[in-house]
Amino acid sequence: MTLLAGVIGDPIAHSLSPRLHGHWLSRYRISGHYVPLRVTSEDLGTVLGLLPKMGFRGINVTIPHKEAVFTLADIRTERAEAVQAANTLTFADGKLHADNTDGLGLLASLQAGASDWSQNRPALVLGAGGAARGIVAALLHAGVPEVTVANRTVERAAVLQSQFGPKVAAVPLSGIGELLSRQGLVVNTTSLGMQGQPALDMDLADLPKDAVVTDIVYAPLETPLLRQAKSLGLRTVDGLGMLLHQAAPGFAQWFGQRPEVDDALRKAVLAQ
Ligand code: ATR
Numbered sequence: 001m002t003l004l005a006g007v008i009g010d011p012i013a014h015s016l017s018p019r020l021h022g023h024w025l026s027r028y029r030i031s032g033h034y035v036p037l038r039v040t041s042e043d044l045g046t047v048l049g050l051l052p053k054m055g056f057r058g059i060n061v062t063i064p065h066k067e068a069v070f071t072l073a074d075i076r077t078e079r080a081e082a083v084q085a086a087n088t089l090t091f092a093d094g095k096l097h098a099d100n101t102d103g104l105g106l107l108a109s110l111q112a113g114a115s116d117w118s119q120n121r122p123a124l125v126l127g128a129g130g131a132a133r134g135i136v137a138a139l140l141h142a143g144v145p146e147v148t149v150a151n152r153t154v155e156r157a158a159v160l161q162s163q164f165g166p167k168v169a170a171v172p173l174s175g176i177g178e179l180l181s182r183q184g185l186v187v188n189t190t191s192l193g194m195q196g197q198p199a200l201d202m203d204l205a206d207l208p209k210d211a212v213v214t215d216i217v218y219a220p221l222e223t224p225l226l227r228q229a230k231s232l233g234l235r236t237v238d239g240l241g242m243l244l245h246q247a248a249p250g251f252a253q254w255f256g257q258r259p260e261v262d263d264a265l266r267k268a269v270l271a272q
Contacts, residue, residue, distance in 0.1 A: 001031070002031050002032055002033065003030065003031065003032035003033075003057055003254060003255055004032065004033055004034075004035075004054070004055050004056045004057060005021065005032070005033075005034050005035075005056060005057050005058050005059060005060075005250070005251075005254040005255070006018075006033075006034055006035040006036060006037050006056065006059050006060070007034070007035075007036050007037065007059060007060040007061070007062060008037045008038075008039040008044075008047065008059055008060075008061055008062070008065060009036075009038070009039070009061065009062035009063055009064070009065060010038055010039060010040055010041070010063075010064060010065075011038065012036045012037065012038045012039075012062070013036070013038075015036050015062060016243065016269050017034070017036070017060055017062075017247060018034050018035065018036050019268060019269050019271075020243070020244060020247050020265065020268075020269050021034035021247065021251060022034060023264075023265055023268040023269065024251055024255075024257075024259040024265070025255070027259075027264075028255070028257045028259070030255050030256075030257060032254075032255055037059075039065070041064065041065065041068065044065055044068055044069070044072070045072060048069065048072060048089075048096060051091065052091035052094075056091060057090065057091060057253070057254035057255075058088070058089050058090035058091055058097075058250060058253060058254045059089050060087055060088055060089075060247070060250055061086060061087050061088070061089060062087070066085040066086060066087055066100075066130055067084065067085045067130070069086050069089060069096075069098060070083075070084055070085050070086040070098050070100075072096065073086060073089070073096045073097065073098035074095040074096045074097070075095055075096070075097045075098070076097075076098045076099075077097075077098070077099045077100065079099065079100050079101075079103060079104070079134075079137065079138075079141075080098045080099050080100040082100075082133075082134075082137035082141075083100045083102070083103070083130070083133045083134045083137055084133070085100060085130050085133070085134070086098035086099060086100050087099075087100055087101060087102055087246065088100070088101050088246075088249060088250040088253075090250075090253050090254065099249065099250075100134055101245075101246040101247075101248075101249045101250065102131065102134035102135070102138075102242070102246050103134040103135055103137050103138025103139075103141070104138060104245065104246065104249070105241075105242040105243065105244075105245040105246025105247075106134075106135050106138055106187070106214070106216070106242045106245075106246075107138050107139075107142055108241075108242075108245035108248075108261070109214070109237055109241030109242040109244075109245050110185075110212065110214060110237055110241075112241055112245070112261070113214075113235075113236075113237035113238075113241055114212045114214075114235045114237050117184065117185055117212045117235075118184040118185075118210075119142050119143045119144055120143065120144075120145065120184075121144070121145070121182075121183070121184030121185070122144070122145065122146040122147070122148065122179075122182050122183050122184060123139050123144045123146070123147050123148070123183060123184060123185040123186070123187065124147075124148050124150060124176065124179065124180070124183045124185070124186045124187070125139070125147055125148070125149050125150070125187050125189060126150050126151075126173065126186070126187065126188045126189060126190055126200065126202075127149075127150075127151055127188065127189035127190035128149050128151035128153070128156035128157040128159070128160055128170075128189075129156070129189065129190075131189040131216055132149060132151075132160065132189040133160060133163075135187055135189055135216075136149060136160055136164055136168060137164070139185075139187075140164060140167055140168075144167075144185075145167065146167055146168075146169070147164075147167060147168050147169070148168075148169045148170075148171055148176070148179055148183075149161065149168060149169070149170050149171070150171050150172065150173045150175070150176045151170070151172070151173055152172070152173045152190075154170055154171065154172040157170035157171065157172075158170040173202075176202070177203075177206070180204065180206040180207050181206045181207070181208065182208075183207060183208070183211055184208070184210075184211055184212070185211065185212050185213075185214070186204070186207065186211065186212075186213045186214070186229075187214050187215070187216070188200060188213075188214070188215040188216065188217065188223070188225055189216050191217065192217075192225075193215060193217050193223035193224050193225050194217045194219060194223075195219050195220060199223070199224035199225070200223075200224065200225050202225065203228075204225075204228055204229055204232055204234065205232060207229075207232070207234060209233060209234070210235075211234055211235075212234070212235045212236070212237060213225065213226060213229035213234050213235070213236050213237075214226075214236065214237040214238070214239070214242075215236075215238065215239045216239045216242055217239050218238060218239035218240040218242075218243055221238045221239070221240060221270075222238065223238075223239075226238060240266060240269065240270070241261070243269075244261045244265055244266065244269065245261055247259075248261060
């Protein structure tokens with residue numbers, strides 16, 4: 001039997017997920033296909049009803065559907081509940097199961113790229129959108145004692161603070177100067193630094209020398225923020241690792257093989 005899975009979003013043409021899953025399918029000699037599907041918000045409910053009937057085992061979900069599919073799901077994991085959004089759906093027993101693996105992806109990527117990053121020190125999360133929510137939840141789950149969310153619109157950071165409780169603080173993006181010297185980790189979850197976007201204007205010089213800086217942006221791989229961190233001698237973890245690691249649980253569920261994230265996968269995904 002040919003196994004089917006895919007990714008839905010709008011737009012979807014830029015998605016690296018088909019290449020990523022395609023690499024794993026051929027590496028593990030699995031008879032299956034992973035396809036990109038452009039689905040509008042209007043058609044989302046209909047499509048989710050039809051995909052299992054067409055033989056799909058599950059799908060990844062990207063912008064703008066992550067919140068909507070969470071609402072439409074029958075069963076939700078705890079980590080999807082924490083984020084109120086899902087990126088991984090499985091069709092099983094006539095039910096729609098929703099999971100969110102973005103936070104797990106970040107933690108696994110940090111583990112792989114800076115294995116001794118300290119979970120016992122405060123962390124600074126830049127941005128307060130959907131991606132930030134998943135990352136704050138994962139950091140708290142990992143034992144980080146204090147997470148500061150810095151956002152241009154401080155009110156959005158305050159929403160995360162009220163959702164996650166007293167371990168989370170909210171500050172304006174312009175007000176992080178004096179906080180830097182206590183941070184063990186900085187995570188950029190904004191779109192700043194992405195190709196075609198302005199760079200994130202932030203001076204990292206006051207970070208402790210053993211702090212780790214990571215970015216969820218992976219195009220370019222070395223964002224201006226990571227370049228600055230490197231030039232200060234700080235350790236950096238690029239955004240591609242998170243993308244690769246967040247994909248693994250879905251692949252394992254749909255295709256029955258726990259996949260490996262390694263250099264060969266990175267090369268395959270980055271190849272033109
Ligand atoms: P996602 O769900 O992918 O995280 P989002 O909800 O649009 O996307 O969030 C994008 C984040 O990038 C937000 O924190 C946003 O800040 P605001 O909440 O103030 O909009 C941040 N962001 C985007 N463009 C920015 C810019 N030019 N300067 C500062 N922050 C920016």
